[in-house]
Amino acid sequence: MHLRINSPTVIHETMDDEVVIIHFESGAYFNLRQTGAEIWNMIGAGHSVEDIIRFYQRRHANNGKTVEQAVHSFVDSLQREDLVVLHDASGQIPAGAVSDPAGDDAGEFLAPSLEKYSDMQDLLLLDPIHEVDADGWPHRREESDDVTPD
Numbered sequence: 001m002h003l004r005i006n007s008p009t010v011i012h013e014t015m016d017d018e019v020v021i022i023h024f025e026s027g028a029y030f031n032l033r034q035t036g037a038e039i040w041n042m043i044g045a046g047h048s049v050e051d052i053i054r055f056y057q058r059r060h061a062n063n064g065k066t067v068e069q070a071v072h073s074f075v076d077s078l079q080r081e082d083l084v085v086l087h088d089a090s091g092q093i094p095a096g097a098v099s100d101p102a103g104d105d106a107g108e109f110l111a112p113s114l115e116k117y118s119d120m121q122d123l124l125l126l127d128p129i130h131e132v133d134a135d136g137w138p139h140r141r142e143e144s145d146d147v148t149p150d
Helices: 033-042 049-061 059-081 121-125
Strands: 003-005 010-015 018-023 029-034 084-086 116-119
Touching: 003 010, 003 033, 003 059, 003 121, 010 029, 018 033, 029 033, 049 059, 059 084, 059 116
Parallel strands: none
Antiparallel strands: 003 084, 010 018, 018 029, 029 116
């Protein structure tokens, strides 16, 4: 299964081992750390969910079934929040195997988690630039105004 980041609806920024994601249609923002951030970046690089699972199973040799369940659960949560969508990767050059700089058995597998915040939804959903009449800012568009693009 291949997924892609749901852009332009979703934007994200990676900082060290953390990813901050904003979903413009819902107004929610999200935080991913450690394993979650790694998986997000692997999805963004075009790796399949199966490649990601194999990567963590190689890295954490003693946690095979736990890894598979945790990755699938995490990916399901990304899909439920509309952060990633199914992607048909046929005809594209495969991303290839995910390389592991840590080598074999890097210790305990840390299950990924998605942290969701909605405290700024109103602010993120506010779009005064696009909610204007033909005269532009600061003239707010009335609901009955039909603004056609030039």
